[in-house]
Amino acid sequence: MMINHYDIVIVGGGPVGMALALGLHNSGVSCLLLEARGLPEKDEDPRPLALSHGSYLLLQRLGVWSKLTQNTPIKTIHISNRGSFGRAILEPQDAGVPALGYVVNYHDLFCAMHKQLTADQSKYIGGALVTRINTTENSGEVYFDFQGRLEQVTAQLIVLADGGQLVKQIPDINYQSHDYQQWAVVANVRAEKKQTGIAYERFTPDGPVALLPNDQDFALVWTVAPETVKEITELNNDSFLLRLHQHFGDRLGRFIAAGKRSAFPLSLKYATSTVSQRIALIGNAAQTLHPVAGQGFNLGLRDAYELACEIINAKNVSQELGTPAMLSKYLQRRQMDSNAVRTFTDTLIKLFSNDSKILNQACGFGLSALDCMPSLKRFIARRMIFGAKG
Ligand SMILES: Cc1cc2nc3c(=O)[nH]c(=O)nc-3n(C[C@H](O)[C@H](O)[C@H](O)COP(=O)(O)OP(=O)(O)OC[C@H]3O[C@@H](n4cnc5c(N)ncnc54)[C@H](O)[C@@H]3O)c2cc1C
Numbered sequence: 001m002m003i004n005h006y007d008i009v010i011v012g013g014g015p016v017g018m019a020l021a022l023g024l025h026n027s028g029v030s031c032l033l034l035e036a037r038g039l040p041e042k043d044e045d046p047r048p049l050a051l052s053h054g055s056y057l058l059l060q061r062l063g064v065w066s067k068l069t070q071n072t073p074i075k076t077i078h079i080s081n082r083g084s085f086g087r088a089i090l091e092p093q094d095a096g097v098p099a100l101g102y103v104v105n106y107h108d109l110f111c112a113m114h115k116q117l118t119a120d121q122s123k124y125i126g127g128a129l130v131t132r133i134n135t136t137e138n139s140g141e142v143y144f145d146f147q148g149r150l151e152q153v154t155a156q157l158i159v160l161a162d163g164g165q166l167v168k169q170i171p172d173i174n175y176q177s178h179d180y181q182q183w184a185v186v187a188n189v190r191a192e193k194k195q196t197g198i199a200y201e202r203f204t205p206d207g208p209v210a211l212l213p214n215d216q217d218f219a220l221v222w223t224v225a226p227e228t229v230k231e232i233t234e235l236n237n238d239s240f241l242l243r244l245h246q247h248f249g250d251r252l253g254r255f256i257a258a259g260k261r262s263a264f265p266l267s268l269k270y271a272t273s274t275v276s277q278r279i280a281l282i283g284n285a286a287q288t289l290h291p292v293a294g295q296g297f298n299l300g301l302r303d304a305y306e307l308a309c310e311i312i313n314a315k316n317v318s319q320e321l322g323t324p325a326m327l328s329k330y331l332q333r334r335q336m337d338s339n340a341v342r343t344f345t346d347t348l349i350k351l352f353s354n355d356s357k358i359l360n361q362a363c364g365f366g367l368s369a370l371d372c373m374p375s376l377k378r379f380i381a382r383r384m385i386f387g388a389k390g
Helices: 017-024 051-060 106-119 226-234 236-248 296-318 323-352 358-370 374-390
Strands: 003-011 031-036 048-052 072-074 074-083 087-090 099-107 121-124 128-135 138-147 147-159 174-191 198-203 207-213 217-224 255-258 262-271 280-282
Touching: 003 017, 003 255, 003 296, 017 031, 017 106, 017 296, 031 128, 048 051, 048 106, 048 255, 048 296, 048 374, 051 074, 051 087, 051 099, 051 374, 072 207, 074 358, 087 358, 087 374, 099 106, 099 207, 099 226, 106 121, 121 217, 128 147, 174 207, 174 226, 174 323, 207 236, 217 226, 217 236, 236 255, 296 323, 323 358, 323 374, 358 374
Parallel strands: 003 031, 003 147, 031 121, 074 198, 147 280
Antiparallel strands: 048 099, 072 099, 074 087, 128 138, 138 147, 174 217, 174 255, 174 262, 198 207, 207 217
């Protein structure tokens, strides 16, 4: 059994774990990233990610942006509510930014970050499945399976960026969760009207349906009830396109082509604390949100960035990493942002996904009111783009 010691061991090399590894590059902090998967096949995870302008700036800083082969700017966000008149439009000038954000594909982002990590010669082990973590007051131990062998490394701080698989091994952290009883059906679709940089978010009693500009087409994130997800994913293409048209309405004309469909169950899950002895949680391990308003990865990227800043600050003044004092600073930095984004997305779903005609009209009225109030629009848009500090 090989034993190695690092300042930081990151468990999970999804986009958030990789962002932390990139943020620590050239900082003098020794860091190892362990990821269970190898490089995924091209179509393994087709979900689109709407990245805010704030995330674009962070990814530029991490050297990733130039490696993304495809990104489509979001010039306008059009928000509507089926069955009521209200609608709101957000544009870059509402938030004082050049573009509201960009749509990229999860897989492309994964590959771009992986490429940058390799270029930086970061210590990254793919195909390493972490099976056990253990901590003492002074350090943490991580056990992982790699090529049929059990390996062990130790670190001053273990960062869980694994989507939440290993939290059950930490005695003082639990998850609060809520099953939305919704699934997201994801596919690339083409409509009669070409995409013009507008991202559509349309609320319906079954949940929101989003059509995001994606290259020449649209990336669809369609929320459906659990009892219809199988039926919708298995419809033949013509029936699927017709059903989507009936659901979304005529704003883009008929839908004329669709790519492969995938489905994701949707729930809210957040950790009662994002730190414990020699452990910090980031990204989906800290909180998994409903994809409405496309906030999950943007929030996780800020977790990674701010934890990197906290680690580098401590290192620069020769402070020990992973101490209760350092972790408490990280917790304070992140609490307001994660609480605010979680409450925002959860409230949107609870308010808009309902059958009540009165509430539906009130939500429509709320959207119209938002549309008439530039200062409120600016407040909301800047928080969606930059988080609580917006
Ligand atoms: C349909 C859908 C649409 C979405 N759209 C948006 C959007 O538009 N904008 C947005 O900001 N967010 C969006 N999100 C949310 C976004 O996908 C997540 O927030 C983001 O993927 C979280 O990244 P992560 O790195 O924390 O976790 P993950 O992407 O889950 O990565 C976790 C990694 O940990 C690895 N791992 C797990 N267990 C172990 C282990 N034991 N050992 C080693 N490695 C392990 C996994 O292999 C994986 O690579 C969407 C989500 C869904 C479902």
